[in-house]
Amino acid sequence: MANSDGIIDWRSVCPISSALDVLGDKWSLLIIRDLLIHGPRTYSQLLESPERISTNILATRLELLTCLRLIERTSPEAASRNNAYRLTEQGAALRPVLEALGKWAGTHLTDFHATIVKM
């Protein structure tokens, strides 16, 4: 995530760490997921996803993903709220990450749904 100066705080040179520096949160990959599944989506359409992202988190993530050139506006000159976002080539290249995450969860997390984790 970018700090207050707009600089990504890279923790190390490890590619996995760098990927998590920009995508290591609960929401960014869900936006990528929606654009992979549905194609271009407007801000309002992205808000309608079942996970119910909040407006401020969505706006922040869309801005960061655009700066990182993982997504882009379909009509950059139009007002932002009426615009659609689509994946760039490097955003679409995250498909194998999402497929691996989904496959893993489908196999290994099923038992945990709706259960209490004793902590």
Next chain:
Amino acid sequence: MANSDGIIDWRSVCPISSALDVLGDKWSLLIIRDLLIHGPRTYSQLLESPERISTNILATRLELLTCLRLIERTSPEAASRNNAYRLTEQGAALRPVLEALGKWAGTHLTDFHATIVKM
């Protein structure tokens, strides 16, 4: 992530969303990475990773990953700080996720290292 009652707050039934409910942060997958690369690691060894995880975040993540049965102690009866953690079968099954993340970042994030993101 578990809430204050120790219950995972599943946002939807989507496997990708569920994976991010438990692993969607900047640190959990780095702990998995270290255990995949090095084999069993103690709390102190995990603190020495180049990303410099803080003690409280490491303790919280180890507890959650243990509850989710992604990692386990090598000697459960020993004092926790002197114990080593290793991956369970379902933790080791995250290898394709990490490989996909690393491959993506190695290809698509290189240009962004040490650059300013204009926000």
